[in-house]
Amino acid sequence: MKHFKAIAAMSLNRVIGDGNKIPWHLPEDFKWFKAKTVGNIALMGRKTFESLGRPLPNRRNLVLTRHPQKLLHEHPDVFEHFHEWRGGKDVGDDIKRPYQLFIPRVKARGREDLLLFKSLELIDPNEFDCDIFVCGGAQIYEQLLPRCSDLFLTVVKREVAGDALFPRFEDFFKLDEIVRDEAEFEIRHYRNPDPVSA
C-alpha cells in the first residue's frame, strides 16, 4: 500500500506562509526540496500554485482547485489550451486510469506536466509509479497529513510573522531522524506508523 509523503518548512511558531509567500529565503533548504521532489510528483493547492506562478520544473505538478476553469482563464500565460478529460485515452505511462478532469498543456515547458484536480478523492498514490509529495499550503497539509507515511519538515530556527500555519502533526507522526542541522534551520524526518487510507 502506497501513501502520500509530505514536505514542508515551518518556523518555531508554526508559520509556513505570509501573504501567499514563504517569509524566508533559505537557498539550501530549497535545494533540499528540489532534490526530494525532482522526478516525483508535487501536489499542491491552488494558492500555492499561484504563489509559485509556474509549474515546478522536472516534476509532475498536481494542483487542487474546485474551480479549474477559473484558474485556467486567469492564467493564459501558463495554460495554452486544455481539454476536459472524459476518459478512454492514454494520458501517460504512470497514470493508470482516467481521473483527471482537465489536462492543461503548459506552453513550451517540455516534460513539466501540470494536472488539475477538482477533488482529493480522485488522487490515489497507488496509481503512480513515483512518490507524491504533498507540498502545501496550509489547507492541503491539513487535509492530507493524516494520509502521509513520511513528513520531511524543515524547522526554521526563529519566530516569523505570518498568516498560514502548519497544522498539528505531532499526534500521529514520530521523529525518525534529524537529517540536517544547520545554523538557520534543521531538517527532520518524521514517520507516521499508521497512515489513514482513503
Ligand SMILES: NC(=O)c1ccc[n+]([C@@H]2O[C@H](COP(=O)([O-])OP(=O)(O)OC[C@H]3O[C@@H](n4cnc5c(N)ncnc54)[C@H](OP(=O)(O)O)[C@@H]3O)[C@@H](O)[C@H]2O)c1
Ligand atoms: N513553508 C512551506 O513549506 C510552504 C509550502 C507551500 C505553501 N506555503 C504557503 O502556504 C500559503 C498557502 O496556503 P493556503 O492554505 O492559503 O492555500 P493552499 O492550501 O495552497 O490552496 C488552497 C486552495 O486549494 C484548493 N483546495 C483545497 N482543498 C481542496 C480540495 N479538497 N479539493 C479541491 N481543491 C481544494 C482550493 O482552491 P480554489 O479556491 O481554487 O478552489 C483552495 O482555495 C502561502 O503563504 C504559501 O506561501 C508554505
